[in-house]
Amino acid sequence: MKYGFTDVLQLIGALGVFLFGMKVMSDALLKLAGNKMRSILATMTSNRFLGITTGFLITSVIQSSSATTLMVVSFSNAGLLTLTEAISVIMGANIGTTITAWLITILGFKVSMSAIALPLVGLGFGLTFSKKDKTKEIGNFVIGFALIFIGLQFLKEAMPDIKNNPGILSFLSRYTDLGYLSILIFLLIGTILTVVIQSSSATMALTLIMCAQGWIPFEMAAAMVLGENVGTTITANLAALVANYKAKQTARAHLIFNLIGVLWMLILFYPFLKFIGWLSVQFGSESPYITAAAIPVAISLFHTTFNICNTFLLLWFINPIARFVERIIPERLLPEKAVEEAKFLTANQLKYPETALISLIKESKYLYKNTIFEIVTHALNIHREDIKSDKKLKQVMKNSQEDLKTDVEDLYYTKVKSIYGQIIRFATTAQNKFNLNKEQANMVGEIKIANRKMVEIIKDAKELNKNVIYALNSDNKHLQKEYDGFRKKVAKVLRVIYLFRKDNNGDSKKYEEKLKALKQDAKENIRSSNKSIDKLIRKDLITVEMASSLFNDYTNVNDMIKKLIEVAELLYGKTDPLIE
Incomplete structure (x- = not known):
């Protein structure tokens, strides 16, 4: 041969x-x-x-x-x-x-x-x-x-x-x-x-x-x-x-x-x-x-x-x-990680723009429905299970008088700040790496906006938390009643958002309309004064310091509600986030 x-x-x-x-x-x-x-x-x-x-x-x-x-x-x-x-x-x-x-x-x-x-x-x-x-x-x-x-x-x-x-x-x-x-x-x-x-x-x-x-x-x-x-x-x-x-x-x-x-x-x-x-x-x-x-x-x-x-x-x-x-090859649940560690943002997901986008959406949704939901409810001194339940909100407020000892600032640094940075870095990498079409570029932009609003929500929750705890421990029943009203207002929005994103019964449209109405109310409330607070001041039922806190938190609560709904709309408001 x-x-x-x-x-x-x-x-x-x-x-x-x-x-x-x-x-x-x-x-x-x-x-x-x-x-x-x-x-x-x-x-x-x-x-x-x-x-x-x-x-x-x-x-x-x-x-x-x-x-x-x-x-x-x-x-x-x-x-x-x-x-x-x-x-x-x-x-x-x-x-x-x-x-x-x-x-x-x-x-x-x-x-x-x-x-x-x-x-x-x-x-x-x-x-x-x-x-x-x-x-x-x-x-x-x-x-x-x-x-x-x-x-x-x-x-x-x-x-x-x-x-x-x-x-x-x-x-x-x-x-x-x-x-x-x-x-x-x-x-x-x-x-x-x-x-x-x-x-x-x-x-x-x-x-x-x-x-x-x-x-x-x-x-x-x-x-x-x-x-x-x-x-x-x-x-x-x-x-x-x-x-x-x-x-x-x-x-x-x-x-x-x-x-x-x-x-x-x-x-x-x-x-x-x-x-x-x-x-x-x-x-x-x-x-x-x-x-x-x-x-x-x-x-x-x-x-x-x-x-x-x-x-x-x-x-x-x-x-x-x-x-x-x-x-x-049975289903394997995600390993238990610290919340600040990304669960879906991996180098493999940066192989295609579609996989990068879906990972960003999943990570943002996970942060919103778990960490943000936990921080806001605990900042209001409410248990998450009460929001998810069918209990009347008036009864929930009545039973939520015990201080949950929530340190919003600590929760932000340990559970949000790092993950927020990872999401923004991943989104920016995807924008630089891929030649995204108009819809994909808009989607990345919306994800960034949603995450920025989540951080702003936590800042609002931090300001609100201190005054909620003060009101609950106060002997002034009028002050307690006003802050219970604020808590009930946010709790109502959180419950509708929970039902909206859960949507097991095909009622998405119904909850979407409710959220739109609640957001419109919040926008109008930001621009108008609260008559009940004015009445308390005239009758000398609250101090000047209490009135100042109430007015600030009145705007703060409505602003938080608006942002919570906007994030829900950005992350859950589309039937298919890749195509819409």
Whole structure:
């Protein structure tokens, strides 16, 4: 066998050119169409047919099933996609990835692209000098596209041919005549190659060249394709290792879906190949069992037909697959952390603008419904459970006379200040890193405003807390009554906000209207004086100092109410914060 170390290096180099071309082309397509693709993916419904179509179209456009799958894993991790939605997208991606095989077969074997590949590189290189980003990426796409076929040509030339290296045939024949064992051996080879190279397209190119050179027969090539289907799932599973349970479920569902397909195909392997051979002849090609040159077309046909059949067979079992995956990877609650430590803002979420936005929304909502809710209620000397209950607010005020010893300033420094800084820093990073569209930029701006208002609410609560405690301990019943009125007013708003964001009974619109009315009242109250305080002053029922505090807190309370409602509207007032 005349094949030395230099020849092996040439083969590896040729594979490197091919892989680099795939990466450049895929990256360029992602930049050209990625925003639109991710937007479509983020706004998906639970319709499984729409999910399959989405997965197919995205993978066909960006020419990388791995990129689609990683996107799906990231979106599942952020909670943008449910498990069933993610499974349907992956099913579509499996069909979409077969387009690459046809591209290689038709343009790499049927048509000689090598003659025009270098001129295409020159054209693409010229386009990269454009001032327009879109034109630059078109140039990168053209360069990547050309490099694929330059790499493919190098691969064909670097691959040893049977005539000059007859030893290869005798070596491989030991493993191609073992019946089903041969099928399993080549399936394993396809899996390992895909895992090592991290590209099913590159493994497919190698498989097609090995067929065309006469190295392996049609059956062994088909077995390698099945192995590639298993190997390609490793990328998503590796990405999910550092993600949450949702991403792990999605990655595992991908593996299970592909494994089920390989298992039933192994049972029907030989009859299915006979069908593909017949189909190839019907499409005008020669039989892959007779001519080695016909195998690339047959393999591409096998790849596409198998993935379509597997998708439409398992389409009806998406829910059982999802339930099985949820059983083997159960839901894990967020680990108990100090409140000031971000729960949703991670570096992984800064991979896409959609995941960054949903993380910001989740973190802001968590801060609002937990920490801010706790600080405001305790500052008013009310227990949170009383706000959430059905108790009459008058009775709640009557039973909430005991001092809860709330240190608002300490709570701000220990539970809010750090998390507020992290949210603002994350939001600013997202703005600088991504080219956000108008809706996304508005959303980031609204999140920043909501968080700033939360900090202002705490400052209002701090001022109010001191006077509430003073009033509760005072012997002046009139002062107590006024401050109970303030507390009741805020408590009413907090209860409506709680019901609005909880909204288990579909009454969102009703509570939204109530909040609007309460906010309008607060705005009008800020501008008007309180007649009951004026009356107390005229009748000399309160001191001058008490009156001053009451007037200040009257404005303070209404201002706080307005801000509480505005934050609720910003964070919860839209049915879909990513699209609205």
